[in-house]
Structure formats: structure tokens, C-alpha cells
Amino acid sequence: MTSRWTTAVLDTEQPGGWAVARSPEGFLFDDNGALFPREWLKRQDLSILAEHGIGHLDGEPVYLLELRSCAEVPGCNWKGLRAFMLEGDHTLYKVLGYAAQIGTWAREHRFCGNCGQAMTQVPRERAMYCQPCDMRSYPRISPSMIVLVTRGDEVLLARSPRFVTGVYSTLAGFAEPGESAEDCLIREVREEVRIEVKNIQYLGSQCWPFPHSMMLGFHAEYAGGEIICQEDEIEDAQWFNVYELPPLPASRSIARYLIDVYVARRLGHAEPVLPG
Ligand SMILES: NC(=O)C1=CN([C@@H]2O[C@H](COP(=O)(O)OP(=O)(O)OC[C@H]3O[C@@H](n4cnc5c(N)ncnc54)[C@H](O)[C@@H]3O)[C@@H](O)[C@H]2O)C=CC1
Ligand SMILES: [Mg+2]
Ligand SMILES: [Zn+2]
Structure with missing residues (x-):
């Protein structure tokens, strides 16, 4: 059986694909679900903290927009991950569950725990990097x-x-x-x-x-x-x-x-x- 959803580290410089938006209030959704055309979503008035390329859904790239705060998007609402687990389709829950973990980890590793300097996302790897310490931090499980x-x-x-x-x-x-x-x-x-x-x-x-x-x-x-x-x-x-x-x-x-x-x-x- 081929899996509909596979995780991957994607280049955020590339255009196109789907995106999910996550704020402290949960994920953005409308009548079509929680995946939005990425270019459209980025034109909305969102306060984006970080963007991560997280994988492929049915072959299409999927990105996460991690937001500082929740925003008003016309026709949309916010909902927590637990609600998606209880109600939504299983594949979507897998996508959002992964997005939530990457978003949380990257948000909590913006600064080095050793020296306090700002860390940067490592290209092509799921890691945050501190140059002065030459230290990588990986998602916590x-x-x-x-x-x-x-x-x-x-x-x-x-x-x-x-x-x-x-x-x-x-x-x-x-x-x-x-x-x-x-x-x-x-x-x-x-x-x-x-x-x-x-x-x-x-x-x-x-x-x-x-x-x-x-x-x-x-x-x-x-x-x-x-x-x-x-x-x-x-x-x-x-x-x-x-x-x-x-x-x-x-x-x-x-x-x-x-x-x-x-x-x-x-x-x-x-x-x-x-x-x-
Ligand atoms: N999928 C499932 O069916 C279920 C999942 N769980 C999950 O299992 C996990 C453990 O269950 P609990 O009984 O809450 O844990 P627990 O019996 O170890 O007690 C929780 C306490 O552990 C400490 N703690 C919190 N995060 C920690 C971490 N990352 N590492 C070490 N200690 C930590 C805190 O002092 C917290 O109050 C939780 O994430 C819970 O959501 C629990 C029951 C069912
Ligand atoms: Mg317990
Ligand atoms: Zn450091």
C-alpha cells in the first residue's frame, strides 16, 4: 500500500504547493479542510514566525506556516489538533500531527540552549543550528x-x-x-x-x-x-x-x-x- 502522506524536508524558496497554518489557537480550516493553496495563504494577513516544508500529500508538497498569533481569515476558523483527531480524516490528522510537532519544536529552538544565540534552520535537514557552538538540535520525541x-x-x-x-x-x-x-x-x-x-x-x-x-x-x-x-x-x-x-x-x-x-x-x- 502506498502511503498518501510522507514527510520530507522541502525548500521553502520553491513556490506552490499546499500549506497549513498553525497559531496558538490551533490550525486554520474552512469548509474544504485545513490545507490551503500556499500562495493564497501567504497573501493573507498572517504574522508568520517561520515556514517549514514538511512533506508530500498525494505527491503534492505541503508547508507549515507557524504563526505568532491567531488571525482573522475570511470564511475560516481555528481548531485544535485534538478535534482533528476526533473528527477529521486520519490522513489529515497525520499531516497536522506532524506539522504541530515540527512547529512546536522549531518555535522552542529559536535560540541555542547552550549560548543563547539565535539558531537557524539547517537546509535539507530537520535541525536547528547554532554556529558559535557548532550544535544541532533535532525534533524532540x-x-x-x-x-x-x-x-x-x-x-x-x-x-x-x-x-x-x-x-x-x-x-x-x-x-x-x-x-x-x-x-x-x-x-x-x-x-x-x-x-x-x-x-x-x-x-x-x-x-x-x-x-x-x-x-x-x-x-x-x-x-x-x-x-x-x-x-x-x-x-x-x-x-x-x-x-x-x-x-x-x-x-x-x-x-x-x-x-x-x-x-x-x-x-x-x-x-x-x-x-x-
Ligand atoms: N495515546 C494514548 O492512548 C495515551 C497517551 N497518553 C500520553 O502519555 C504521556 C504520558 O502520560 P502521563 O500519565 O501524563 O505521564 P506521567 O505519568 O509520566 O505523568 C506526567 C508528569 O510527567 C512529567 N512530564 C511531563 N512531560 C514529560 C516529559 N516529556 N518527560 C518526562 N516527564 C515529563 C510532568 O511532571 C507531568 O506532570 C502523555 O503525553 C499522555 O498524553 C496517555 C494516555 C493515553
Ligand atoms: Mg501517568
Ligand atoms: Zn550556541
């Missing part, structure tokens, strides 16, 4: 473990105070320096619910551009302990029977995939496919 802890017909799901009311999800957390993926998973489960796990099994990964996580998804079996929720982080955690699950996370998330796979296996149903 934060590995995060996400795990469904299981006990026969039961799964351990938890609520963060940040979740939509009623929704329970798998446990997750960022890797710390010095840890393997397994070390991180064991620590996170211990910290968040004081449970011990065994038989850790890797299922798959997913890019999570909020703002730059790479989710590594696992199943792990319960090995001991009683649930004690971590203060502030975990509002509630419970064992749920696979026949009586609470409201679950969005269907495109790897959290949902980990739950759906386990339920499908217990019930002998066909297994779902992990959204890319």
Missing part, C-alpha cells in the same frame, strides 16, 4: 509507556483528574533517563496504583503529538498488591470485568487499542488494528 494490566477477565483502568467525566483508561508515563521500557512500565504502575506486574508483552507503538510523545504499548499481568492511587495523578483506579467496562478513551488512541485487543482475545472476537 518523548518515549512514554502505556500498559493495560490484566488479571484474567479483569483489567485495571484508572482516571486522571484531567480526563473527560466518567472515562477510565490504561496507565501511562514518560520514560526517565537510565530506564529501559520495562523499568519505566514497572515504576509507573508501582507509582500510580502500587501494583506489581509480570509477563510484560509489547503490542505496538503510536505517535502521540500532544506535544511529542511516542507511545509504546504493552499488556502486563497482575503479580501482586492492592490498588492504592497516587495522590494528584490518579483520581480513581479499579478492576473492571471485560463484560462491564466503563466509558473508554477515543477509538484512535493506543490506550483504546490495548483494551480492545485484550477484550477481543478474552471474548474470542477478531482483533482490532492499531491506528497508525
